[in-house]
Amino acid sequence: MRALNLFAVIITGIILIYGTQDMPDWADPRSPASTHVSPRYIEKTLEETATPNAVTSVLADYRGYDTLGETTVIFAAGISCILILRARRQER
Amino acid sequence: MTRVTDDIIIRTVARVLIPFIQLYALYVIMHGHHSPGGGFQGGVIFGASFILYLLTHGLEEAKARMSEMKAGLFSSFGLLIYSGIGLLCLIMGSNYLDYGRLSTILRVIPAQARSLGILGVEIGVGIAVMAVMFSIFFDIATGGEPPGGEESFGDRDG
Numbered sequence: 226m227r228a229l230n231l232f233a234v235i236i237t238g239i240i241l242i243y244g245t246q247d248m249p250d251w252a253d254p255r256s257p258a259s260t261h262v263s264p265r266y267i268e269k270t271l272e273e274t275a276t277p278n279a280v281t282s283v284l285a286d287y288r289g290y291d292t293l294g295e296t297t298v299i300f301a302a303g304i305s306c307i308l309i310l311r312a313r314r315q316e317r
Numbered sequence: 318m319t320r321v322t323d324d325i326i327i328r329t330v331a332r333v334l335i336p337f338i339q340l341y342a343l344y345v346i347m348h349g350h351h352s353p354g355g356g357f358q359g360g361v362i363f364g365a366s367f368i369l370y371l372l373t374h375g376l377e378e379a380k381a382r383m384s385e386m387k388a389g390l391f392s393s394f395g396l397l398i399y400s401g402i403g404l405l406c407l408i409m410g411s412n413y414l415d416y417g418r419l420s421t422i423l424r425v426i427p428a429q430a431r432s433l434g435i436l437g438v439e440i441g442v443g444i445a446v447m448a449v450m451f452s453i454f455f456d457i458a459t460g461g462e463p464p465g466g467e468e469s470f471g472d473r474d475g
Contacts, residue, residue, distance in 0.1 A: 275432040276350045284355065285435040289414040293399055295357075296442050300396050303449035307389065310456040 331373035338366040346443045350432065356442025360395075363443065364450025371451075376459065388452040395445025402437050414438075 249256030266283055276282040284292055346359030371379035403414040411418035416434025417427040425433070 273428055273431065274435065275426075275428040276435060278350055278352065280353070281349045281355055281435060281439075282431075285438045286414075286416065286431055289403070289438065292438070292442070293403065293414065296396055296399055296445055299446055299449050300392055303389075303392050303452045306453045306456045310460065313460070314462065 327373050331369055335366050335370055338369070339363060342366065342443075342447075346439055347436070349439050350435065356439035357446055359439075360443040360446025361450055363447040364454075367447070367451045368454045371454065371458065379455075383451055385452060385455050388448045388455065391448035392445050392452060395441045395443070395448060398441030398444065399438050402434060402441070406434075 249258075253259065266287060267279055270276060270279045270282045274282040274286050276286075342359045342363035344359075345354040345362060346356060349355035349359070367379070367383050370382060402416070402419075406415050406418055407413050409418040409421065414434075416431045418430075419434055420427045420430035423430050423433055
């Protein structure tokens with residue numbers, strides 16, 4: 226069974242390494258991620274949001290909905306800690 | 318873990334450091350527009366200052382500064398600021414979280430209104446993250462038990 230697991234891991238690893246052959250190079254300006262919306266954000270961020278840090282303007286303005294979800298996830302983590310750990314109070 | 322320490326060095330160093338940690342946290346939140354940082358990072362630093370206070374001064378003194386009730390309220394309040402700004406944009410007649418329309422009530426140009434909207438949202442995120450960090454640490458440190466009870470972790474002699 227362990228030999229089979231090792232075999233599955235090695236095969237998966239070979240497939241993943243083969244898949245990286247098609248990945249764009251580091252900092253390739255013509256990679257799909259750099260040609261879609263990134264240039265527009267970089268060019269217009271100062272003009273549209275008056276924020277020099279493009280990361281902040283994408284995080285909180287262009288992708289503000291996403292960040293709202295992230296904050297909700299953190300809030301949910303706190304609430305679940307309260308629900309799981311403080312539920313023991315009532316049992317006593 | 319949350320035992321009150323008698324060590325004067327630890328207590329003094331914590332007392333001196335905590336205001337600077339909190340000031341730095343506020344700087345990270347407010348300076349998210351110009352440098353790496355923002356609500357999440359600043360909120361975690363702010364929460365760490367309260368956790369340091371809890372570790373050095375014990376549960377009872379920490380509860381006087383930041384109780385579990387307050388932490389719960391603050392975490393909801395932070396999220397409410399975020400979604401409230403989004404709702405305000407909706408009421409003003411634009412899309413949800415589209416801060417450009419807030420320029421009419423803030424009396425600035427739309428680009429500046431977006432900058433201020435980002436700042437407001439970051440403050441909301443910072444408050445929520447700070448309170449959640451403290452709340453999770455508080456719950457795990459006490460194991461969910463109310464402090465001060467017979468099984469209190471707060472005042473057990475070392």
